[in-house]
Amino acid sequence: MIPEDTVLDFAGALFRSVWALELLLALKRRGERSWQAPDIVKELRGSRVVVDEALNNLIAAGLVVQEDTGGYRYRAGSAAADDLVIELEKLYAAKPTAVIRKIVTSPSTKLQILSDAFRIKE
Numbered sequence: 001m002i003p004e005d006t007v008l009d010f011a012g013a014l015f016r017s018v019w020a021l022e023l024l025l026a027l028k029r030r031g032e033r034s035w036q037a038p039d040i041v042k043e044l045r046g047s048r049v050v051v052d053e054a055l056n057n058l059i060a061a062g063l064v065v066q067e068d069t070g071g072y073r074y075r076a077g078s079a080a081a082d083d084l085v086i087e088l089e090k091l092y093a094a095k096p097t098a099v100i101r102k103i104v105t106s107p108s109t110k111l112q113i114l115s116d117a118f119r120i121k122e
Helices: 004-014 018-029 037-044 048-060 079-094 096-105 109-117
Strands: 064-066 072-074
Touching (some): 004 079, 018 037, 018 072, 048 064, 079 096
16 A cells, blocks of 8 residues: 555646546546547546646656557556556545645646746846
């Protein structure tokens, strides 16, 4: 069993939104299905921009693959990553507020870059 703090840190570092977590878990739960992006938009009631960004981040993290058909499927790049996702799914079911709080309060790299761009320099 992976410690809760480790799982929360994983969630905070990986996800920019709770919606992206929901996307990953939906793909994982339906692992046998290859999803086309428009189907994901319809199923999860998201926008194409949000879906594309989340999918790109999940691919970069090694948790989702894009198949030759253009479809997307959950596929963790390692057993350790799969174990973290499994534990995150359990923790999210048991303590959703803790997971949501970690994702929402984790600093965003993009936000930090934007903030730094407007910082007044002496």
